[in-house]
Amino acid sequence: MATTRFPDASPRKNGAALTAPPAPDLPVPRPRVPRGACTAHASPGALVITAAEHEFARLFGLRPKEICGRGLFELLRSSAPGRLREQLTALSSGRCRRVTRKVTGRDAAGREFTAELTATAVRAPAGGTTGVLVLLRRTETEAVRRTGRVDRAEVTDRAEAVDRADAVDRAGAERKEAVAGAAEGDRTAGRPVLSALDAQVLEGVASGESTVQLASRLYLSRQGIEYRVGQMLRRFDAPNRPALVARAHALGMFAAGQWPPRVLPERVR
CATH class of the missing domain: 1.10.10.10 (Winged helix-like DNA-binding domain superfamily/Winged helix DNA-binding domain)
Incomplete structure (x- = not known):
């Protein structure tokens, strides 16, 4: 009885092993920054500001080059400072990835404001924390929430302080x-x-x-x-x-x- 033999198309016997196509090199997506939030970068451990957006510095009546070198705890306070320091220390050491807290600060006119702080650890490809990304979103004051009105004097003072701070930095500081x-x-x-x-x-x-x-x-x-x-x-x-x-x-x-x-x-x- 005659049999028909077909050529063996096995990739191993033909010396042409099939390999999966390489995965495309896609960029890592950037985190979404909430509306009204401004960002700064801080060093791990010491939590000293190393770079900041203009909006972040303007919250405190400073310019970006003036706010660099300031400690995060020098600029912001919390109702539970020990807890905030403990959480940010854990963030720097890699024991957690994100910290969210309500904090307070002072603007250029010396008035206290409230804000929501979100701190995220920046990881190196080989492991370890290389920095801390700080997102700060200023929240409404109690007076605005209660009356629905904004103090015009406060807005004017803040605008004047911002204009003075930006006068030197405008057009490529x-x-x-x-x-x-x-x-x-x-x-x-x-x-x-x-x-x-x-x-x-x-x-x-x-x-x-x-x-x-x-x-x-x-x-x-x-x-x-x-x-x-x-x-x-x-x-x-x-x-x-x-x-x-x-x-x-x-x-x-x-x-x-x-x-x-x-x-x-x-x-x-």
């Missing part, structure tokens, strides 16, 4: 600050010094992160990332990102033998 910081760092015996945020951007570029990935991880816009990278390209006289990383290595900016790359603490102001 951050750019002036970055240029001034770069010039100051370059004068220190050929040992350039970066701001904390620029150091994180440089570390991400050296690790091969894209603009979208950096913007998502650092909670900045893509234009903000491109602006900071462009500033460093001009500062280090580099034509592109690989040349920027090579130049930073040549200047001894990175810790030797460490991956992912980390800027030396003495090179961060």
Whole structure:
């Protein structure tokens, strides 16, 4: 009895093992910021403000460069300060991911305001907490909730304080600050010094992160990332990102033998 044999189409015997197509490299979604909320970044552990939006600084009658270096507990108070400190300490150490509390602060006119604080831990790809994202949403005062009216004098005083604070910063205050910081760092015996945020951007570029990935991880816009990278390209006289990383290595900016790359603490102001 004749039998018909069919060729074996097994991928193993033909030496062509099937593999699943690679997953697309999708950007990490940025967290949704509630309406009326403003953000700042704080260092883990010490909870010192390292970067802040204009709106965040304006709540306290300060400019962004003035609020940097202030401690979170210096700016905000809680009805249970011990509990708030315990929760934020647990957030910094990685024992929890988010803290939400009612807090109070003082505006430029010295008036107390209430706000809702939401603090979220920023995780590094290799594990560990690299920072704390602080969202602050100012809530209505008791007088507004009770009467439905806003104190015009309070609004006027606040607007005048905001205008005074913004008079110097309008039309590119951050750019002036970055240029001034770069010039100051370059004068220190050929040992350039970066701001904390620029150091994180440089570390991400050296690790091969894209603009979208950096913007998502650092909670900045893509234009903000491109602006900071462009500033460093001009500062280090580099034509592109690989040349920027090579130049930073040549200047001894990175810790030797460490991956992912980390800027030396003495090179961060």
